[in-house]
Amino acid sequence: MTTTEAGLQALVGPQFQALADALAAEPPTIADAPSLCAGWSVRHVVAHVTMAARYDGPAFMAELAEAGGDFDVLSETIARRDGDLPFDTLINDLRSETMAPWAPPGGGSAGALSHVVIHGLDITAATGLPRTASDEATHAVLSTLTDGGAQPFGLDITGRSLRATDLDWQLGDGPWVDAAAAELILALARRQRPGVDLGDATSVPSRVDLA
Incomplete structure (x- = not known):
């Protein structure tokens, strides 16, 4: 599987495109x-992940x-404000x-890929759509979230073994x-997922981010 900076970055664009294609194929009501992500509709999440386009x-x-200087305040402000843009505009930004x-500052290609894959799952898992991230991108994000025990969301998974039922x-x-795999990624990103117990995964709000 891809592990180089260039290889991971090459996966980023196709995941944005795949999410755009999936949303464009749905009725416009999916935007709302x-x-x-706590308190955010689909349009807010899309506005958030496409900040760099605007x-x-x-x-x-x-x-x-x-x-x-508070990134959380910035994220909330832009998601709310830009979420009011026409949904077609936000899809085009994807x-x-x-x-x-x-790539997010300090996050590199792995952070960029995790950003689009995790927030894509925030949308698809909530709306009943299949995951849009490719198997390769999903595999890479699982590895990023568990690499060397340095869990970016601060979740301690010591003493547990994780196994994806739909990927190797x-x-x-x-x-x-x-x-x-999608459920494991969401649980590692501290989203509450039925049947996936990773200990203190529910102890923080579900809108924690990598960027």
Whole structure:
């Protein structure tokens, strides 16, 4: 599976495109359906993940300064404000050429891929759609979230073994937690998932982010 920076970055654009295709094929009402991100509808999540399509570096820094340097405040402000854009516009932003090479500061290609895959699942899992991320991208994100025990969401999975039921991926040497790859990713990202017990996964709000 892909592990290089270039290889991971090459996966980013296709995941944005796949999410755009899936949403474009649904009735427009999906825009206002709830997502797994607390308090956000699908349109808010799409507005959040496509910030880079609308804000270049200086514009982003100006928005961050306006938010007092607080990225959480910035994310909420932009998701609410830009979520009011026509949904077709937001879908087109998912397809923007800006998104394929985008990477969050300090997160690199792995952070970019995790960003689109996890938030894509926030949408598809909540609305009953199949996951849009490819098997390769999903496998890579599972590995990123569990690499060397450095869980980016701060979840301690010591003593558990995780195994995807729909991909060739497993990790650990303790009691098995078996679930679809999408469900494992969401649980590792601290989203509450029925039947996937990773200990304290429900102890923080579900809108924690990588970027």
